[in-house]
Amino acid sequence: SIQVLYSYEVKWVESTLAWADRWDVYLIGSPDDDIHYFAIVNSLMIVLFLTGAIATIMIRTLRKDIAGYNEMQTLEEAQEETGWKLVHGDVFRPPQVSPMLLSVFVGTGAQIGTAFLISMVFAILKFLNPLKKGQTLSTLLLVYVLCGSVAGYTSARLYKFCDAKSWKQNTLYTAVALPGALVAIFCVLNVFLSMAGAATAASFLTIVALFALWCCISAPLVFIGAYFxxxxxxxxxxxxxxxxARVIPELPWHVHPLVTTILGGILPFGSVCIELAFIMSALWLHQIYYVMGFLLAVLIILGATCAEVAIVMCYLQLCSEDHRWWWKSFWNCASAGGYLFLYSIWFLSSRLDLVGILPVVVYLTYMGMISILFGLFCGAVGVLASFWFNRTIYGAVKVD
Structure with missing residues (x-):
């Protein structure tokens, strides 16, 4: 046998490129950039157009309604009130079904939205490296924990408005419900991953750290927020x-809860579906997602879309003399989480090539958790937007 020796020579060349921009050669200028930017801009323009159109219609209609109602009061016409003004004595009646659960959901959704917004700002300011997905996930988790006071404050204020008395129980559920459910699901899934010898199984110290973050930081912050x-x-x-309470007449089909829930989530999901394809590819196909500025814009557009959808649905419901808008406003927007999960199933069948049952279970479990978070955020925006809308329109009319 002949022994062959190989050698190589390295020549270092000084570069003027900044250290923070050293990965731009891989992140910028890829063949899909044009399609990526066009898809994002196209999605944003469509949603902005729909938002503007809905807002214009609502403002014109409401101005006519408010002017008509106030003119009737001024002329003291003995006409029977019609439309949404007819339910002015019941529109702010607290939800009769589980006001505590609604408060917990809205508070948790506010926490999710705040955490994601802050994380996106950090990413835009280059505090996060898109190549280090573990760092991004850890930052998201830490910011979510630190935003526990937002959940406690929002949940407590809404629960106080409902004149409920079990405020300790409400605060405890706000601190425990979502984190406890997600940690429990993660631990059960981690047991199966450990039994299968998967490299993605988390260590015992990682699980202990999660419990420590939950019990020592998140829960106390929730109680502090609830206190204020x-x-x-x-x-x-x-x-x-x-x-x-006023008797609710028979509702037309277009304001039936099932119909509004199915239709309400389409537009919020549609505002992010194109961007979602790139995010899913980054999560499950080992690609790199780096346009955090566009993602922040999509998040803002998503919030605006949820608010617009909730307001329109609430207005149509009040015009039908149905004052039970609390839970309907939540589910009308939260159903977008269901569409996200359906999209993840389509992504699994068309884009992924997973072998075995366990990888499929892991994928569906994680996407189910993400869909729940997405739905809670959209639902919280829907409830808060509808509450603001009702306060605004009923404050603009003269009521005896």
């Missing part, structure tokens, strides 16, 4: 609530 939320004054509304 309960000490704050009760949210004021422009109308008084009647002692006896």
């Amino acid at each position: 939320g309960l000490r704050a004054e009760k949210l004021e509304v422009p109308t008084k609530t009647n002692q006896i």
Whole structure:
């Protein structure tokens, strides 16, 4: 046998490129950039157009309604009230079904949105490296934990408005419900991964660290936020609530809860579906996602879209003399999480090539958790937007 020796020579050349931009040669200028940017801009333009159109229609319609109602009061016409003004004595009636659960959901959704917004700002300021997905995930988790006070404050203020008394239980559920459910699912899944000898199984110290973050940081911050939320004054509304609830007439088909829930989530999901394809590829196909500025813009557009959808659905519901808008406003937007999960199933069948049952279970479990978070955020925006809308329109009319 002949022994062959190989040698090589390295020549270092000084570069003027900044250290923070050293990966731009891989991140910028790829063949898909034109398609990527066009898809994002196209999605944003469509959503902005729809948002502007809906806002214009609503403003013109509401101005006509408010002017008509106030003119009737001025002329003291003895006409029967019609439309959404007819339910002014019941529109701010607290939800009769699980006000505590609604408060927990809205508070948790506010926490999710705040955490994601702050994380995107960090990414835009280049505090996060898109190549280090573990660092990004850790930052998201840490920011979510530190935003626990947002959940406690929002949940407590909404629960206080509902005149409920079990504020300790409400605060505890806000601190425990979502983190506890996600940690429990993660631990069960991790047991199966460990039994299968998977490299993605988390170590025992990682699980202990998650529990420490939850119990020592997140939960106390939720209680601190709830303390300030309960000490704050009760949210004021422009109308008084009647002692006896108004009888709700038979509703037309377009405001049926099932119909509005199915239709309500289409537009919020549609505002992110194109961008979602790139995010899913980064999560599951080992690609790199780096356009954080566009992602922040999509997040803002998503919030605006959820608010617009919730307001329109709430307006149509009130015009049908149905004052039970609390839970409907939540589910009308939260159903976008269901569309996200359906999209993940399509992505699994068309883009991924997973072998075995366990990888499929892991994928569906993680996407189910992401869909729940997405739905909670959209639902929280829907409830808060509808509440603001109702306070605004009923504060603009003269009510006896």
